[in-house]
Amino acid sequence: MQLRFNLTLGAALVIAVLLGALTAGWIAPFDPVMDADLMSSELPPGGEYLLGTDGQGRDIWSRILYGARVSLAVGVISQIINSCIGTALGISAGYFGGWWDDLVNGLTNVMLAIPSLVFALAIMAVLGPGLASLLIALGLTNWSWTCRIARSSTLSLKSQGFVQAAKTAGFSDLNIMRTQILPNILGPVLVIGTLGIGTAILAEAALSFLGIGIKPPQPSWGNMLSDARELIRAAPWAAIFPGLAIFVTVLGFNLLGDGLRDRLDPHMRTRKA
Amino acid sequence: MTVAPLLEIRDLSVHFNLPRLTPFGMRRILHAVDGVDLSVKEGECLGIVGESGCGKSTTALTVMGLQEPSSGQILYRGQPLSGPGAPGRKERARIAQMVFQDPYASLNPRQTIGSTLLSQLALHGIARGSEASDRVADMLVRVGLSPDHAKRYPHEFSGGQRQRIGIARALMLDPEILVLDEPVSALDVSIQAQIINLLMDLQETLNLSYIMISHDLSVVEHVSDRVAVMYFGRVVELGHWHAIFSRPTHPYTRHLIGSVPNAEAVLGRSRGVPDPVAIPEGRRFAPDISVRPEAGASREASSLVEIGPDHFVRLADSISSPKAKR
Amino acid sequence: MNDILPDPVLSVRDLQIGIGNKLKIVHGVSFDILPGETYGLVGESGSGKSVTGLSIMGLLKRPLNVTGGALHFLGHDLRRIRPRDHRRLRGDRMAMVFQEPMTALNPLAPIGRQIAEMFVIHRGMDWSEAKAKAVEALESVRVPSPEERARAYPHQLSGGMRQRVMVAMALACRPDLLIADEPTTALDVTVQAGVLELIADLCTAEGTAVLLISHDLGVIANMCQRVGVMDRGRLVEEQDTKALFENPMHPYTRGLLAARPRLGSRVPGERGRLIELEQMVADEDRGHDVPTLVTPRGPRKEVTA
Amino acid sequence: QGETPQDGGRLIFTAGYGSSITSLDITATPHTQDEIFSKAINASLYSWDPVKAEPVLELAESVEKSEDGRTYTYKLRDATFHDGSKLTADDVIYSYNRLADPEKALPGAQQILAIEGVEEVQNGTADTISGLKKIDDMTFSITMTDLADPGWSLMSNFAPIYSKDYPEDKLASQPNGLGPFKLVNYVPGSKAEYEKFEDYYEEGKPHLDKLEIVMMGEAAARDVAFRNGEIDVNILGPVQYEAYGQEAGLQDHLLEVAEVYTRNIGFNSKVEAFQDKRVRQAINHAINSEVIISKLLKDKAYPAVSWLPTSSPAFDKEAQPYAYDPEKAKELLNEAGYGDGLSFSVTATPNESWGVPIVEAIIPMLAKVGITATVDPVEPPVLSDKIFADNFDAFIWSNVSGPNALEAMKCFYSKTPQTACNYVKFSNPEFDKLYEAAGQEADPNKRNELLKQANNLLLEEAPVWFFNYNKAVMAYQPWVHGLQPNAQELAIQDYADLWIDDSAPESRK
Amino acid sequence: MSRFILRRVLQMIPTILAVVLIIFVIFSVVPGSFVSSLLAEGRNVTNAQVVSHLNEQFGLDQPLPVRLWDYLSGLVQGDLGTSYRTREPVWQTIAPRLWPSIKLALAAMVLAAGVGIPLGFLAALKPGSVFDSATMVVAVSGLSLPEFWFGLLLMYAFALQLGWLPSFGYQPGSISHVILPAIALGVSPMALLARTTRSGVLDVMNADFVRTGRAKGVSEPRLVRAHVARNVLVLVLTTMGLQIGALMGQAIVIEKLFSWPGIGSLLVDSVATRDIPVVQGTVLVIVLWFLIINMLVDIAYAVIDPRIKVG
Numbered sequence A: 001m002q003l004r005f006n007l008t009l010g011a012a013l014v015i016a017v018l019l020g021a022l023t024a025g026w027i028a029p030f031d032p033v034m035d036a037d038l039m040s041s042e043l044p045p046g047g048e049y050l051l052g053t054d055g056q057g058r059d060i061w062s063r064i065l066y067g068a069r070v071s072l073a074v075g076v077i078s079q080i081i082n083s084c085i086g087t088a089l090g091i092s093a094g095y096f097g098g099w100w101d102d103l104v105n106g107l108t109n110v111m112l113a114i115p116s117l118v119f120a121l122a123i124m125a126v127l128g129p130g131l132a133s134l135l136i137a138l139g140l141t142n143w144s145w146t147c148r149i150a151r152s153s154t155l156s157l158k159s160q161g162f163v164q165a166a167k168t169a170g171f172s173d174l175n176i177m178r179t180q181i182l183p184n185i186l187g188p189v190l191v192i193g194t195l196g197i198g199t200a201i202l203a204e205a206a207l208s209f210l211g212i213g214i215k216p217p218q219p220s221w222g223n224m225l226s227d228a229r230e231l232i233r234a235a236p237w238a239a240i241f242p243g244l245a246i247f248v249t250v251l252g253f254n255l256l257g258d259g260l261r262d263r264l265d266p267h268m269r270t271r272k273a
Numbered sequence B: 001m002t003v004a005p006l007l008e009i010r011d012l013s014v015h016f017n018l019p020r021l022t023p024f025g026m027r028r029i030l031h032a033v034d035g036v037d038l039s040v041k042e043g044e045c046l047g048i049v050g051e052s053g054c055g056k057s058t059t060a061l062t063v064m065g066l067q068e069p070s071s072g073q074i075l076y077r078g079q080p081l082s083g084p085g086a087p088g089r090k091e092r093a094r095i096a097q098m099v100f101q102d103p104y105a106s107l108n109p110r111q112t113i114g115s116t117l118l119s120q121l122a123l124h125g126i127a128r129g130s131e132a133s134d135r136v137a138d139m140l141v142r143v144g145l146s147p148d149h150a151k152r153y154p155h156e157f158s159g160g161q162r163q164r165i166g167i168a169r170a171l172m173l174d175p176e177i178l179v180l181d182e183p184v185s186a187l188d189v190s191i192q193a194q195i196i197n198l199l200m201d202l203q204e205t206l207n208l209s210y211i212m213i214s215h216d217l218s219v220v221e222h223v224s225d226r227v228a229v230m231y232f233g234r235v236v237e238l239g240h241w242h243a244i245f246s247r248p249t250h251p252y253t254r255h256l257i258g259s260v261p262n263a264e265a266v267l268g269r270s271r272g273v274p275d276p277v278a279i280p281e282g283r284r285f286a287p288d289i290s291v292r293p294e295a296g297a298s299r300e301a302s303s304l305v306e307i308g309p310d311h312f313v314r315l316a317d318s319i320s321s322p323k324a325k326r
Numbered sequence C: 001m002n003d004i005l006p007d008p009v010l011s012v013r014d015l016q017i018g019i020g021n022k023l024k025i026v027h028g029v030s031f032d033i034l035p036g037e038t039y040g041l042v043g044e045s046g047s048g049k050s051v052t053g054l055s056i057m058g059l060l061k062r063p064l065n066v067t068g069g070a071l072h073f074l075g076h077d078l079r080r081i082r083p084r085d086h087r088r089l090r091g092d093r094m095a096m097v098f099q100e101p102m103t104a105l106n107p108l109a110p111i112g113r114q115i116a117e118m119f120v121i122h123r124g125m126d127w128s129e130a131k132a133k134a135v136e137a138l139e140s141v142r143v144p145s146p147e148e149r150a151r152a153y154p155h156q157l158s159g160g161m162r163q164r165v166m167v168a169m170a171l172a173c174r175p176d177l178l179i180a181d182e183p184t185t186a187l188d189v190t191v192q193a194g195v196l197e198l199i200a201d202l203c204t205a206e207g208t209a210v211l212l213i214s215h216d217l218g219v220i221a222n223m224c225q226r227v228g229v230m231d232r233g234r235l236v237e238e239q240d241t242k243a244l245f246e247n248p249m250h251p252y253t254r255g256l257l258a259a260r261p262r263l264g265s266r267v268p269g270e271r272g273r274l275i276e277l278e279q280m281v282a283d284e285d286r287g288h289d290v291p292t293l294v295t296p297r298g299p300r301k302e303v304t305a
Numbered sequence D: 001q002g003e004t005p006q007d008g009g010r011l012i013f014t015a016g017y018g019s020s021i022t023s024l025d026i027t028a029t030p031h032t033q034d035e036i037f038s039k040a041i042n043a044s045l046y047s048w049d050p051v052k053a054e055p056v057l058e059l060a061e062s063v064e065k066s067e068d069g070r071t072y073t074y075k076l077r078d079a080t081f082h083d084g085s086k087l088t089a090d091d092v093i094y095s096y097n098r099l100a101d102p103e104k105a106l107p108g109a110q111q112i113l114a115i116e117g118v119e120e121v122q123n124g125t126a127d128t129i130s131g132l133k134k135i136d137d138m139t140f141s142i143t144m145t146d147l148a149d150p151g152w153s154l155m156s157n158f159a160p161i162y163s164k165d166y167p168e169d170k171l172a173s174q175p176n177g178l179g180p181f182k183l184v185n186y187v188p189g190s191k192a193e194y195e196k197f198e199d200y201y202e203e204g205k206p207h208l209d210k211l212e213i214v215m216m217g218e219a220a221a222r223d224v225a226f227r228n229g230e231i232d233v234n235i236l237g238p239v240q241y242e243a244y245g246q247e248a249g250l251q252d253h254l255l256e257v258a259e260v261y262t263r264n265i266g267f268n269s270k271v272e273a274f275q276d277k278r279v280r281q282a283i284n285h286a287i288n289s290e291v292i293i294s295k296l297l298k299d300k301a302y303p304a305v306s307w308l309p310t311s312s313p314a315f316d317k318e319a320q321p322y323a324y325d326p327e328k329a330k331e332l333l334n335e336a337g338y339g340d341g342l343s344f345s346v347t348a349t350p351n352e353s354w355g356v357p358i359v360e361a362i363i364p365m366l367a368k369v370g371i372t373a374t375v376d377p378v379e380p381p382v383l384s385d386k387i388f389a390d391n392f393d394a395f396i397w398s399n400v401s402g403p404n405a406l407e408a409m410k411c412f413y414s415k416t417p418q419t420a421c422n423y424v425k426f427s428n429p430e431f432d433k434l435y436e437a438a439g440q441e442a443d444p445n446k447r448n449e450l451l452k453q454a455n456n457l458l459l460e461e462a463p464v465w466f467f468n469y470n471k472a473v474m475a476y477q478p479w480v481h482g483l484q485p486n487a488q489e490l491a492i493q494d495y496a497d498l499w500i501d502d503s504a505p506e507s508r509k
Numbered sequence E: 001m002s003r004f005i006l007r008r009v010l011q012m013i014p015t016i017l018a019v020v021l022i023i024f025v026i027f028s029v030v031p032g033s034f035v036s037s038l039l040a041e042g043r044n045v046t047n048a049q050v051v052s053h054l055n056e057q058f059g060l061d062q063p064l065p066v067r068l069w070d071y072l073s074g075l076v077q078g079d080l081g082t083s084y085r086t087r088e089p090v091w092q093t094i095a096p097r098l099w100p101s102i103k104l105a106l107a108a109m110v111l112a113a114g115v116g117i118p119l120g121f122l123a124a125l126k127p128g129s130v131f132d133s134a135t136m137v138v139a140v141s142g143l144s145l146p147e148f149w150f151g152l153l154l155m156y157a158f159a160l161q162l163g164w165l166p167s168f169g170y171q172p173g174s175i176s177h178v179i180l181p182a183i184a185l186g187v188s189p190m191a192l193l194a195r196t197t198r199s200g201v202l203d204v205m206n207a208d209f210v211r212t213g214r215a216k217g218v219s220e221p222r223l224v225r226a227h228v229a230r231n232v233l234v235l236v237l238t239t240m241g242l243q244i245g246a247l248m249g250q251a252i253v254i255e256k257l258f259s260w261p262g263i264g265s266l267l268v269d270s271v272a273t274r275d276i277p278v279v280q281g282t283v284l285v286i287v288l289w290f291l292i293i294n295m296l297v298d299i300a301y302a303v304i305d306p307r308i309k310v311g
């Protein structure tokens, strides 16, 4: 009961945000960058400006809509990169074992031990702010969980009949990893990925807080929040709404991930029935 | 005439390195298979029985090339199947195929049965397009399913049906040898019979050779031409099925046969538990022995001795008790 | 020998188990188990053997529940009894041994303690006393050096040994009924023999009634005086063991008996096909509510305590 | 604040420029954040008098200037270091020699460059500074390379007087100085606690028994702490300035000062468009500085007229800032040949008052006259790196422009390298002439006149966008007294003068 | 046991080497140098002499491999190098930050475990109930908060509006100062722990041995206490270990917000000023903390779970 509720709510939130991002060009009443009239800065919500304006006099609602593009792009794309890296490393390590497995394992431990924020911070410092840098910084630093899961799932799949059968049928290792193993670990990878999207969105916000995120004046929820932290008393809406946007979106992805996990985990399924 | 047997397992050993108990502790080696010699003739069914962990599956996996032997050889018509000059994975696939124990884990849950079967044909360039689908349909019919089952996913089948699919998959490439690792032990009695019958029918029509592994003696007795009894990684008795079951010689074989709860045998008695005499000394409540020290010393001494026509028994073991061996 | 049967330890009448009222899993199963009797329940996988056993113990998991019928155990109506009182019966008067000895024991507690817990719960002993009793219990299931073993953890024991521990635990309080659900299917044949022998010996000695659930007719033949055959949630036939094997009445039973490869049944020089279940009983003949085919109990051997 | 100071109590000061300090040895760091801590412990030869707006003698009782106006003879006052030793001429000579030592590479060396012989020491051609002479224990002389008043640089808190006998390796952990407070506890990354130095050289000072300086880089956190009464002073950002200015109870306790910083966008003359004066003027016209100042900076700044701040004696009160006039800007751009577009990027740090947010605000304004500006956001150390490497189109920064006007104008002298402070590589013969003349002029009035002309020339030439002069604002709790409007840097206060009255809460007693 | 520790310590070496290498390489290409950070304020102009002397002093004029080699050979002798900023040994710069960091991490964990585990337990005992759903939604929410935003809200609510707690800073020995940052830092591990515990309990309650316990007649409360709890602990321990291990690194933003003098804010400051030896040192400390905590978890495992052999 609760589980289906999670999934539905999560999916609804994510779809809403996605729609907002996609239709920003049509539904946003203002340009997020150029429609900045300092004379109308820090206006409270209501009237012409649905959610008020920020310190630069820009429409918060429009910026949140456009910011959704950035936040979603950062979350989804960086997590896709993570998932690809983690899955590729995890499957190959689990499948081949030996020194390669040891190496990947060691690398995973290193990645787990170094806080990913520190890593991202360093990479951002090297590449400079911007969407591309963020994608790389967050895409290279958060794959260890995916890798672990992929590896352990591969280890258990490896000895299962159908993988062995594919081997004896003469399929190449690459083919087996692609057609036999990959489809079977996609579930957990997807779950971790969904949760990771939330993490990445939060990481973008944290990096922006530390002053290295998306290049302003491009709106992202992280830099909106970071811009508004001084305004939290004077114009609380400028901080509250982007904060809520992040919260709701991350919540959506987390619920979705949770729901998917329960869906994909046969254990949970029987329990529910 | 000394034609090389279809398949020969020569002095096969498989060792596993176990993790050390302490960082600088002794290396621990598990001798899962320890000098096994076996052969399979064309059209023959070789049964392998033995207790859990005695190395039956490992032997089978080595035959299939899924496990590297530590020493020894697998020969196919006199040609080595491993080492330099051995055929590649693809060629090997046409020689031997395997049916796995667990019908649930042996099919990729994300692939339809049809695509599982078709992909093999495509890989080996056997057939394409409608010809391939026809072959798949044929094969499904042959194992007692219907052609439109090809569109279904494994979870839509019962255990027995899945095992049929497993067999179909193994037969798709027309192998000469089928290795059956506990093909029926996960199935219900009623379904077991169907599968056993199917296997026997196929063997006859396709002139297949089987290596059939099972811990269920009655199944092995029913299907095999010759039977090998394994104990702790070695063959302790080998012979024609009738010889093994009517004149078990090695104490372990006797114990094994004596342990089978046999309805007919006991119905005369009120409550029959196997003949305790057949239980070798010290084995009665012995813990599982998963790791045992190298059986080096007794190795040379022990050897298979022919005690009847085509009936071999390992002498050293019949003399020394298993306890001493540990 | 007398024809007056003692009061059954357990009496199951028209037992219905289902999920809510919609999905029925067990359709009106009835049988009695007499004191000291070993009653076998055979049938295919999914025929409802385990849920029947669990319903007696009151251990059905959530969506499943008893939807009808009556369960009487030593004068208690198990359907009306308070959960608390049912719990008190469990372990004390009725006990159960499960199939998987690997997972049925708490991996984090020494086995001695797990057995001793029985005495603490049901006999109100303190732990030291209970532990001494646990060692005795281990000894009774012929575990060598029981004192030492009592301190061992489950993972340190072999499968057979663990199953002995389970038996010791189940029989610790000398229950009136032991339910053994496939107690040996996970074990090697050679080990299986020992465990079965043990259960038989101990229960005979104590006069404990046993409900033995198995799909292995060989095991049933070896152990039971009376056998019930289940098929698709129904008890199709119930007879004394010997009678059942000699003269199965229900086509399903006949199929079951015929389909099984029997050791020593093969004749040299041939390799006949096995008889398949379908040849004996058509699918449409199964799964209907028909009265159970029962023959009366034959002469009983005296139960000697 | 004309009442009589009371003695005793504890004051909690804040250092808001970061969440840590670099070193307690102030000679090893150039950061204002560290200066806030050092000021309690150390004293320099001169100090800045915020009221008179000029350097005054601090550790010396008297000074005599020589005939040629380059040698100064000082008589030291009676002062004691925290470790009990007495201040002598040797300490001064030691301190300056130490600063000049190339091995030590102390940023504080910048402050004594005008003393004769420092350059030789830095180059390794001399061991000691030839311009320093001990006359007796309490008397010494300094010879300068130019005619400027040595007080301008020797008042720097980055060039304090240390005791020659004190072990150098303890300077960073247990500093020893002549200042009014002794360090008793230092929690790196958190705070420093001081207690009154009984032997302080000024009679009756300091007033406070205890001083605590906490490091709080986050303005929002500082705001909460101040309102909560957890800290006694708070350097305000624009947002708090606006809020405090409107709140009863808070608005009466604000200290404002026009600091000597000029915020600007420097146009790199390597960019072709920026070589044209009209383009630079156009940008100055295109941006509505006033609205930015009022909206983003909440009026916590004064519109910049030219480079020198209003407090400078060389500031021309008649001069008019660039008017906001987009039409004029378009015209100028047309004339210059950039009528149909021009684009450049502004390298900026995240600073709220002279960083990315300002550039964000000018982007739409410049867009209206056809200029496409973008931001190149960087971290602070990267800004200076990029500038020194000449790797930028334009930058936005806040640069010191006083109180020494001559020093400030040097940044547009064509011979000043880009790495010194001529970041835009400004080169104008007319300006150079005025600047050189001012340097030669001994009469302060005449010098100021020349500098005024130079400053007006800068206004006309517009080598930068003149944004604003900083208005520094400090909020203080009602019980705090003795704060001075220090135009150099408001956060630097003479702690010896601070005192708290009876209305202070229990925790401050 | 000591052998186990020895082995684990030896196993850490490659990890540590990799960390050193990665940080070294990354920061060698990071734009901006320590020296340029001195000039960033736009206030004092430091003269070229000093700049080049500084570069020389810190070996910044040496090629990367030489610097790396020097660093590694120092590291082997336990020398973390000298901070550019403070010109003191790195260890002296880090040492006073350690205890505040550990204190914050532990406080956050005590909070996370103290609230998260019981919540997860209670939720799992009544799966599907309103309490369960509510707990899990709250838990997921805890994972979805931007932490500095949450920290700021906490600060406003508890320090300013309610005035219950100090808003910032660190007082040795003071509990009240640690509460707000610990809450801000602890929400996400708390949420994770609540979830892990819940699914752990559900798993264990489904385990065969629990059914055995019921068949023995063990009452539910006793079952949970004597059989379930310990087994759940084994499951939860990994999550806890990883969380405590990661907390020191995660505290960066919170430490900055609450002016907490820990490793995290030192790290940010050092990155901002390009004080590379201190960056190296702090990252090493964070990594070591992670490794040591996880080693302790392994030892704890061995104590709780007899199946695991240590030694």
Ligand SMILES: Nc1ncnc2c1ncn2[C@@H]1O[C@H](COP(=O)(O)OP(=O)(O)OP(=O)(O)O)[C@@H](O)[C@H]1O
Residues within 6 Å of the ligand: B016, B017, B030, B032, B033, B050, B051, B052, B053, B054, B055, B056, B057, B058, B059, B215, B290, B291
């Ligand atoms: N990959 C492996 N690594 C280490 N030990 C292994 C490995 N595979 C098998 N073993 C061990 O080798 C021994 C033989 O295993 P094998 O699976 O061949 O036994 P089996 O006779 O098939 O038993 P069962 O009847 O239980 O299937 C066992 O003790 C097993 O634990």
Ligand SMILES: Nc1ncnc2c1ncn2[C@@H]1O[C@H](COP(=O)(O)OP(=O)(O)OP(=O)(O)O)[C@@H](O)[C@H]1O
Residues within 6 Å of the ligand: A273, C019, C025, C043, C044, C045, C046, C047, C048, C049, C050, C051, C052, C061, C063, C064, C215
């Ligand atoms: N929790 C459950 N939810 C839904 N159906 C269940 C549940 N538990 C058991 N069943 C169904 O009840 C039926 C009887 O199950 P049961 O476990 O009693 O069979 P069994 O005779 O013991 O079989 P096996 O020999 O495989 O143990 C099966 O069809 C099974 O699918």
Ligand SMILES: [Mg+2]
Residues within 6 Å of the ligand: B056, B057, B058, B181
């Ligand atoms: Mg096997």
Ligand SMILES: [Mg+2]
Residues within 6 Å of the ligand: C049, C050, C051, C181
């Ligand atoms: Mg069952």
